[in-house]
Amino acid sequence: MSLIEIKDLKVHYPIRTGFWNRITDSVRAVDGITFNIEAGETYGLVGESGSGKSTTGKSVVGLEKVTSGSIMYKGVDITKKANRTKLDYNQDVQMIFQDSLSSLNPRKRIEDIIAEPLRNFEHLSKDDEKLRVLQLLDIVGLDADALYKYPHQFSGGQRQRIGVARAVATNPKLIIADEPVSALDLSVQAQVLNFMKKIQREFGISYLFISHDLGVVRHMCNNIAIMNRGRLVEIGTREDIYNHPLHIYTKRLLAAIPETNVNQRAAHRASRLAVEKIYQEQQSKYYDENGEAFPLIQVSPTHAVALPENIAKQLASQEGEVQA
Numbered sequence: 001m002s003l004i005e006i007k008d009l010k011v012h013y014p015i016r017t018g019f020w021n022r023i024t025d026s027v028r029a030v031d032g033i034t035f036n037i038e039a040g041e042t043y044g045l046v047g048e049s050g051s052g053k054s055t056t057g058k059s060v061v062g063l064e065k066v067t068s069g070s071i072m073y074k075g076v077d078i079t080k081k082a083n084r085t086k087l088d089y090n091q092d093v094q095m096i097f098q099d100s101l102s103s104l105n106p107r108k109r110i111e112d113i114i115a116e117p118l119r120n121f122e123h124l125s126k127d128d129e130k131l132r133v134l135q136l137l138d139i140v141g142l143d144a145d146a147l148y149k150y151p152h153q154f155s156g157g158q159r160q161r162i163g164v165a166r167a168v169a170t171n172p173k174l175i176i177a178d179e180p181v182s183a184l185d186l187s188v189q190a191q192v193l194n195f196m197k198k199i200q201r202e203f204g205i206s207y208l209f210i211s212h213d214l215g216v217v218r219h220m221c222n223n224i225a226i227m228n229r230g231r232l233v234e235i236g237t238r239e240d241i242y243n244h245p246l247h248i249y250t251k252r253l254l255a256a257i258p259e260t261n262v263n264q265r266a267a268h269r270a271s272r273l274a275v276e277k278i279y280q281e282q283q284s285k286y287y288d289e290n291g292e293a294f295p296l297i298q299v300s301p302t303h304a305v306a307l308p309e310n311i312a313k314q315l316a317s318q319e320g321e322v323q324a
């Protein structure tokens with residue numbers, strides 16, 4: 001059994017219009033996605049802005065009401081609140097948010113911010129609590145004098161580490177990391193990612209790592225799902241996605257990774273423009289008549305792509321992949 005099994009998950013937001021405020025349509029933020037997260041792994045969920053990544057993440061922590069489908073944890077569907085309570089689910093699954101300034105209460109000191117989940121779930125004495133908070137600060141590389149400061153007194157990278165410390169306070173099994181480093185500059189990104197990896201090794205945590213950038217995900221994730229307008233268009237291992245991408249949307253995200261080698265820039269730009277041209281011109285090959293992604297077809301034991309079966313198999317064999 002996987003740690004988390006997400007099956008045909010849908011989250012639709014109603015659109016109300018007119019005098020009677022009737023529901024006339026819906027935003028299909030998440031529209032039928034299925035994937036599993038294994039214990040101890042980092043699972044990447046990648047897509048452009050608005051593709052439904054945060055809605056998926058919030059559904060997994062129980063912050064979003066789902067329209068249909070299931071999220072199984074220890075054999076129980078946690079989309080139902082009663083089940084989350086019964087399992088102490090909110091202790092086992094925590095979230096790190098993209099925007100640390102708005103997700104950390106500006107009027108609280110760091111000590112209270114990090115201790116908050118402890119106070120909800122573990123009933124420690126004042127001294128033990130302080131000791132635990134100091135330990136957590138140490139794990140993410142912050143000094144003891146951080147205890148009495150407020151969020152605005154820290155840099156973005158430091159605040160993100162405070163978010164990591166708070167998320168690991170309850171010894172969770174899974175952390176949903178929603179764009180945890182997107183607001184940081186490159187050198188600080190690497191620092192925070194290294195802390196996240198170190199904590200993962202020490203505590204055996206799984207991550208659902210959400211990002212719009214395949215460059216960031218590359219060194220973090222074992223398995224990756226590519227999300228496009230509420231659906232998954234490709235799922236695979238790191239090797240499948242980076243070395244044998246099949247869907248044009250995945251290729252487009254790969255082409256968008258900035259090229260750091262100056263000598264390669266011209267070639268990189270040319271290949272990005274070529275991919276963009278195919279994306280614009282071949283919509284009817286990669287999407288159905290309503291412009292939506294096809295159902296996923298398995299092309300190898302680890303790799304699936306949202307294309308009609310014949311096209312999926314043909315592209316996969318061109319890539320030299322083993323057929324399922």
Ligand SMILES: Nc1ncnc2c1ncn2[C@@H]1O[C@H](COP(=O)(O)OP(=O)(O)OP(=O)(O)O)[C@@H](O)[C@H]1O
Binds near residue numbers: 055
């Ligand atoms: N509460 C809501 N009511 C109505 N529509 C919503 C709501 N929350 C999100 N949406 C819509 O659902 C879609 C998916 O949003 P979501 O925030 O999950 O995207 P995302 O992939 O996280 O994007 P980003 O990379 O910009 O964070 C968007 O079209 C968004 O406008």
Ligand SMILES: [Mg+2]
Binds near residue numbers: 053
């Ligand atoms: Mg988001």
